[in-house]
Amino acid sequence: MTLVAFTSAAVLGAQSARSGDFARAQQANNAALRTYTWKSRTELKVKGETKKVTLEHVRFDIDGQLQKTRIGGTADDLPRGRRGGPIKQRIVAKKIEDFKEEMSALAALAASYGHLSHERLDAFAKGSTIGRDESLYPGTIRIDGRDVLMADDSMTVWIEPATYMTRHVEIRTRFEDDPVRLVADYRTVVNGPTYQARAVLRYPEDQIEVVVENFEFMRQNP
Numbered sequence: 001m002t003l004v005a006f007t008s009a010a011v012l013g014a015q016s017a018r019s020g021d022f023a024r025a026q027q028a029n030n031a032a033l034r035t036y037t038w039k040s041r042t043e044l045k046v047k048g049e050t051k052k053v054t055l056e057h058v059r060f061d062i063d064g065q066l067q068k069t070r071i072g073g074t075a076d077d078l079p080r081g082r083r084g085g086p087i088k089q090r091i092v093a094k095k096i097e098d099f100k101e102e103m104s105a106l107a108a109l110a111a112s113y114g115h116l117s118h119e120r121l122d123a124f125a126k127g128s129t130i131g132r133d134e135s136l137y138p139g140t141i142r143i144d145g146r147d148v149l150m151a152d153d154s155m156t157v158w159i160e161p162a163t164y165m166t167r168h169v170e171i172r173t174r175f176e177d178d179p180v181r182l183v184a185d186y187r188t189v190v191n192g193p194t195y196q197a198r199a200v201l202r203y204p205e206d207q208i209e210v211v212v213e214n215f216e217f218m219r220q221n222p
Contacts, residue, residue, distance in 0.1 A: 022143070023122040025164035030115075032193035034060040038217040040068070044103065045209040059220065106175060106210065110182055110201050112149055113171050124148050124155065133158070140167055150174065165194045178205035189217045 037059040044052040055072035116124070128145035140158040148155045153173040159166055171182040184199040195217060201210040 020122065020125070022125045022159065022164045023118055026116075026121050026166070027118050029165065029193045033195060034064060035220055036189070036192065036195075036217045037220055038195070038214050039071075041213045041215075043211040045211070047207045048209075058214070102206070103208075103210075106180070106201060106203060106208070109173065109175055109180065110199065110210075113155065113169075113173070113182065114184075114196060114199075116148070120148065137167055175203060176205075178203070192217065192219070 037057065040056045040058050042052075042054045042056070043050055053074045054070060056068040057071050058066060058068050061067050124145045125143065127147070128143045131142050131144075133140070133142040137158045139160070141161045143157045143159065144154070145156075146152065146154045148171075150173060154171070156170045157166055158168040165188065166186045168186065169182075169184045173180050173182070181202045182199065184196050186194050187197040188194045196212075196214055198214075199212045201212075202208070
């Protein structure tokens, strides 16, 4: 991808001020998002084949923690170890348990980037490069930073310059020393906060892909 045009020297010179505005805008948006509930659909693919779909109702509790309640989806399309002797069944069961643990760890990794603290956001913005990238999202500002949560990871964020709201994010990180890529698109609730509409996590080492879609946002009753 070609970086078509950088912002002017004046804009780049004001990067420190902008970084503070960016972090504050993200924190304010996250606070507004806590007053909403929504539905989330998660699709797990292995080697290109859908293995599981989960539909959940999502909200923040009084302590600001995400609470998810399953409301639909499919059963795991994974071997259950019902055939064969006890030893084979134990081997299959162990593989299934290891796979579930791996999925939980990958989900936690993705969530850690999706809920960066104010300090992390501020450090990311201050240590980043700011420019315009008209080739992908016209009118947006592109922010490139590294070492966000671990050494040598990278995060690129496309934001609207007037509001500092996120439109697209691309993250490259590692899980057990193997590469992981996370791409997310954002939308805005009418007269409300910006939210992650669709995120795709790819873990090539085990040919795993996780697709998460969030929708039907509703304001909670006070």
